[in-house]
Amino acid sequence: MADLTTKYLGLSLSNPIIIGSSGLCASVDNILDLEKAGAGAVILKSLFEEQIMMEVDASLREAYRNDMIYSAKSESLDYIDLHIRERTLSAYIELIKEAKKRLMIPLIASINCVSSAEWTNYANRLEEAGADALELNIAILPTDENTGADKIEKVYFDIIEKILSKVKIPVAVKMSPCFTNLAQMVKRLSATGINGIVMFNRFYTPDFDINNFSEKSSNTFSAPSESGNVRRWIGIMSSRVDCDLAASTGVHSSEDMIKQLLAGARAVQVVSAIYKNGKEHIQEMLGGLHRWMNEKGYNTIEQFRGKLSQDKNENPSAYERIQFMKYFSEIK
């Protein structure tokens, strides 16, 4: 029987399926169900800096509408953002503590941050609560025309430096694919001392409702077709980086997972497929991986992991091809 275990961020996983940071991992009961269904690890729902700020605004509006909550002269109201952040963080810490009491698989905490402000100070409290590792979901949309690329990139390194100085548990960075020189950025990030990079963040994309002239959200779930770019970059970078790589976005089937492992990923993050097909889908994906490994004669994941990465591929230039030459110019 094939051994599906893998190592990610130095943690031993019973298999490469990690349930990505999402509402699926927002309660202890759900997390325990995911473990029972066969997940190799879980990443808790992210603590969102942006979400906390929205809650602050809602609380302020409510407080000013109803002075029975807070009077305008109250010092508590003056620092309400800190208090809301603390309340959210305390609830998150409780979630980690409760889950850790009952969970056997690794539990990874996740912070979604857009700045290196005081937010990073909370990392060691997540560590103290018992998180096995920390995933930093750094999501910066560069909309400010006055801010240069170097300044934006520096935020990544500042956050990492601060976090690494605070915690001893492994740290992974979930990054965006939008960099002018992605290879260099990935390489530089991997050299900071972090233990893993997750490729890639999937951004919320606004859409329009043309009948009501309003904004609406576009596809909430990923599609398997979105995994191609992730596969490319894992394939290009897996042999060049100083840390583990995990694939995220578009991993819906055992075949998607196998491809990412062949590209060099140590694990895959799955969310949309579980939302669409239920927790039972984990067993289907693991069954598929198992069957494929048996068919190909592999006993362990390490025997084939990275087999099709750029450096081991017979046609390394394929990774760098960006035009469909065969279709458009008949040149293969």
Place this chain on the structure above:
Amino acid sequence: METISDILKSERQQAWRDELRKSMKAKERTSIPRVKMPEQDPHVRNKNHSEVNLGLTDEMAIKEAQRCLDCVDPTCITGCPVGINIPKFIKRIEQGEFLESAKTLKETNALPAVCGRVCPQEVQCEANCFYVQKLKKDPVAIGFLERFAADYERNSGNISVPGVDNKNGIKVAVIGSGPAGLAVAGDMIKWGYDVTVFEALHEIGGVLKYGIPEFRLPNEIVDVEIDNLKQMGVKFETNFIVGTTATVDDLRKEGFEAFFVGSGAGLPKFMNIPGENYRRIFSSNEYLTRVNLMNAANPDYDTPVFSGKNVAVIGGGNTAMDSVRTSKRLGADRSMIIYRRSIEEMPARVEEVKHAQEEGVEFMNLNSPVEYFADEKGNVNKMLVQKMELGEPDSSGRRRPVPLEGSEYEVKVDTVVVAIGVSPNPLIPASMPELEVTDWGTIKVDKDTMQSSVEGIFAGGDIVRGGATVILAMGDGRKAAKGMHEYLKSKVGKK
């Protein structure tokens, strides 16, 4: 039915008021500049604990009272949470009838000497004064005049004790002896109830005693007002923690038929930044309570507080100002306010900020601590402070403080006081699971009656608002007393 507005109008039409109005032209009145409150010299007062404001003389008070135009529509009253008949008490001062003025104050306010000292008048009655609204001039100094009348009465020895109705034998319990509880007690005793106030600490007065320093509100002033309530028949039980010493159910068995919960917000909040647990980092509650109530400024006492030389106080509210000014009086060379917004956004009373500046407090606005460090004994010895800038406004319209990346710098400190707000006291809600509370732990009440989700239990002040002013707490207390009175009347009617 006669409305409040009708009563105010008919009182305004009384002959003495009419005569007084005619005694001086409006133009003459408006040309008088606002009175300046005599104060101790800043360099003297920052070394003692005596009251900073010295109070108006009779002449100053009369002159200031002359500024009041005795408006047909007294908008100032709408700004007062307890609805004091402001023109009437001021005109009594102008008339020289200071004791009558004090009596008017006591019709609606159980603690006039307190409110005259600690209310944020600039955003309440004075903000609604005709001078501000229409003339764009300094408002009539309503707060100073309130204090004057109350002090005059106290010093005269002719303290009026408001009359009370015949005893009805119905027992009501007031939990907490802060401003909300005292206001409830004052009204309920007037209406003939048998009122007992239960106080957890050894002193009566709640936040008025433990939270506000002597130099702003002398304890003696509070004691006189409490003594007044005692004379009216209110009973006080100190060192009695409802929820521990006895539960609400225990008290019900003893015959109490209605309860007012005014247990305040005594749980300090912290920023939860690294190093905040080091020694000599205090909550403002602890710092002020120890100095105000436990004589901790006296090194000969059992529990003296450390008198730091470099003291940083975090926050921009009244508690922060009280703490930083206290540190100055305890001998600090450098007393700093570290506030993350600018001075315009500070929630503290304008007068407290002014006094603190005069006394040599250093205001480090647009700064926020990010980490504390300690010596080998665990005593805080420096802090890392980050500079801030003001970003986009939040939904309250105030600009959000935004950290300036890379702007951190170190400040040497040996004492830190954190004054960024408090949480409601959880004891009563914890001992009564049926009592509905908000996400913030405050008790949910009906806004009109102040009744909680449990019949016969009313609440007000900080336990409902999460942190308010003395006068708002008193306003809640008065509203709750009315709600409780109606509740008990209907209960008796049903029997």
